[in-house]
Amino acid sequence: MNDFLTERKKKLEDFKRNVRKKTTTYEPIDIPDGIFIKCDQCGAAIYEKTLITNHYICPYCDYHFRMGAKKRLEMIVDEGSFTEIDQKLSSVNPLNMPDYEEKLAIGKKLSDMEEAFLSGTATIVKMDVAIGILDSQFMMGSMGSTVGEKVTRLIEYATDKKLPLIIFSASGGARMQEGILSLMQMTKTSAALHYFDEAGLLYISVMTNPTTGGVAASFASLGDINIAEHSSLIGFAGARVIKQTIRQDLPEGFQTDKFQLDHGMVDLVVHRRDLRKTLYKLLSLHTTKRGESL
Amino acid sequence: MTTAWERVKLARHHERPTAIKLIKSLFPDFIELHGDRMFADDKAIIGGLGTLNGITFTVIAEEKGVTTDDKIMHNFGMPHPEGYRKALRLMKQAEKFHRPILCIIDTPGAYPGIGAEERGQASAIATNLKEMMGLKTPIIVVVLSEGGSGGALAIGVGDHVYMFENSIYAILSPEGYASIIYKDSQKADVAAELMKLTAEDLLHFHVIDEIIQEGEGLHINPDFGFDELKKRIIKSQKKLASYDVKKLLKSRYQKFRTMGVYREQGEQENESTT
Numbered sequence: 001m002n003d004f005l006t007e008r009k010k011k012l013e014d015f016k017r018n019v020r021k022k023t024t025t026y027e028p029i030d031i032p033d034g035i036f037i038k039c040d041q042c043g044a045a046i047y048e049k050t051l052i053t054n055h056y057i058c059p060y061c062d063y064h065f066r067m068g069a070k071k072r073l074e075m076i077v078d079e080g081s082f083t084e085i086d087q088k089l090s091s092v093n094p095l096n097m098p099d100y101e102e103k104l105a106i107g108k109k110l111s112d113m114e115e116a117f118l119s120g121t122a123t124i125v126k127m128d129v130a131i132g133i134l135d136s137q138f139m140m141g142s143m144g145s146t147v148g149e150k151v152t153r154l155i156e157y158a159t160d161k162k163l164p165l166i167i168f169s170a171s172g173g174a175r176m177q178e179g180i181l182s183l184m185q186m187t188k189t190s191a192a193l194h195y196f197d198e199a200g201l202l203y204i205s206v207m208t209n210p211t212t213g214g215v216a217a218s219f220a221s222l223g224d225i226n227i228a229e230h231s232s233l234i235g236f237a238g239a240r241v242i243k244q245t246i247r248q249d250l251p252e253g254f255q256t257d258k259f260q261l262d263h264g265m266v267d268l269v270v271h272r273r274d275l276r277k278t279l280y281k282l283l284s285l286h287t288t289k290r291g292e293s294l
Numbered sequence: 295m296t297t298a299w300e301r302v303k304l305a306r307h308h309e310r311p312t313a314i315k316l317i318k319s320l321f322p323d324f325i326e327l328h329g330d331r332m333f334a335d336d337k338a339i340i341g342g343l344g345t346l347n348g349i350t351f352t353v354i355a356e357e358k359g360v361t362t363d364d365k366i367m368h369n370f371g372m373p374h375p376e377g378y379r380k381a382l383r384l385m386k387q388a389e390k391f392h393r394p395i396l397c398i399i400d401t402p403g404a405y406p407g408i409g410a411e412e413r414g415q416a417s418a419i420a421t422n423l424k425e426m427m428g429l430k431t432p433i434i435v436v437v438l439s440e441g442g443s444g445g446a447l448a449i450g451v452g453d454h455v456y457m458f459e460n461s462i463y464a465i466l467s468p469e470g471y472a473s474i475i476y477k478d479s480q481k482a483d484v485a486a487e488l489m490k491l492t493a494e495d496l497l498h499f500h501v502i503d504e505i506i507q508e509g510e511g512l513h514i515n516p517d518f519g520f521d522e523l524k525k526r527i528i529k530s531q532k533k534l535a536s537y538d539v540k541k542l543l544k545s546r547y548q549k550f551r552t553m554g555v556y557r558e559q560g561e562q563e564n565e566s567t568t
Contacts, residue, residue: 094499145553187550
């Protein structure tokens with residue numbers, strides 16, 4: 001009995017000592033400059049710098065955060081190979097819509113771009129391409145007259161120079177503030193692709209999170225090869241509108257990249273980390289017999 | 295002056311004729327052709343053949359339906375992907391037989407539903423936009439009452455585009471627009487004014503070529519407007535038939551290519567012109 005008590009006492013002493021010892025070994029925490037970002041999908045707090053080095057992919061659940069056009073460009077093309085075109089185009093307010101100018105100003109600030117579409121020429125593993133990227137930070141990557149014009153000019157440029165074309169979409173659709181003029185950009189961009197097709201050139205469309213509405217229903221769906229980036233929302237009508245119309249819950253996984261693959265709307269679902277590699281591979285496969293097309 | 299909201303109400307007037315009535319008036323010998331050959335026959339889009347002024351046309355139309363049962367059958371004029379694919383099939387057929395195409399737009403929009411998404415609504419619309427640009431036969435388009443968004447545009451790529459005086463053509467319904475801009479769908483009347491959705495507005499932006507006068511209005515006396523349209527179609531058909539294919543396609547491309555208003559070099563505004 002005595003032994004038991006002595007032993008317990010000794011254990012308690014050890015425990016106390018260890019705890020004290022531990023507290024004394026604590027070192028002052030170096031508070032980093034930067035912030036933690038909460039993952040939209042799993043809720044984990046991720047250190048911002050980790051997120052950036054990880055291509056804006058959650059290290060815990062693989063969720064792909066939205067990515068600005070300039071960051072996207074860095075990840076895809078050879079360093080220093082990009083030459084921008086049509087950077088002088090910017091939007092006006094043709095319908096005199098209230099608050100539109102303010103929204104444009106905010107978009108410019110957030111994206112560090114004149115409009116929601118960045119376009120130009122670059123190389124991917126030394127292969128020349130015409131490349132365009134929508135930026136969802138600029139008014140949800142919506143397509144008004146300027147975006148429509150820039151997309152069309154890029155397609156026409158690629159047609160003229162016989163370059164393969166890669167467009168990354170990230171868009172809520174046609175831009176409400178420019179009304180019918182935005183709607184007509186769907187025709188304009190798709191029409192340019194008709195002539196691009198006739199020239200026998202390769203167009204790879206990469207749909208990223210989100211690709212919906214008038215952008216999904218025009219150039220984004222018209223690739224010779226359609227790629228959906230992993231963990232993206234892709235569809236025509238918004239989930240809320242569909243819910244209101246049919247008055248029932250939507251099935252699990254509705255309008256995801258996997259949904260589009262299962263229903264035959266995209267050729268591939270590709271993880272962000274593998275995009276450059278996949279694009280390189282696809283571009284290479286189009287050089288075997290017709291080197292002159294590249 | 296009629297306000298934009300009044301136009302919206304006229305465009306949706308319950309006495310206003312739907313596409314079937316217009317087709318019967320212009321093409322008494324109309325014969326309907328069904329199906330997309332892939333999945334189904336979408337009754338929100340009607341297609342077929344008929345003669346006007348001695349010329350056989352391929353007619354494509356969005357039909358809303360008249361009675362309640364009829365409206366349900368036609369899904370209130372809201373097409374599924376198979377509807378757009380049927381339209382494209384018939385348009386390709388028109389190209390083969392060198393027939394002019396008449397597209398009649400009357401829809402609140404493409405149907406937002408699970409099946410529509412599963413079968414590729416976005417892809418169906420996009421494909422029509424691209425393919426219509428290359429069709430080697432004249433395309434005449436008329437907005438009868440409501441031209442709702444991509445659902446209208448998917449049969450709206452034409453060499454000549456007309457709008458009836460009391461029709462509307464917009465990126466979204468005024469209700470939808472109000473719920474986005476004002477977070478309140480009740481403000482649809484205010485939104486309608488802002489949106490620039492009347493025939494006059496669209497003529498101003500060069501999105502359409504001409505307005506078809508209605509006289510008292512299609513809901514009172516449809517024959518007046520139908521007759522006006524008939525004259526325009528005959529005129530258009532004659533003009534477009536005189537173009538060779540190259541000229542036809544080039545001018546169709548140019549027409550849509552110049553749509554939009556933006557600024558270049560931070561200076562002059564580049565307004566759309568035809």
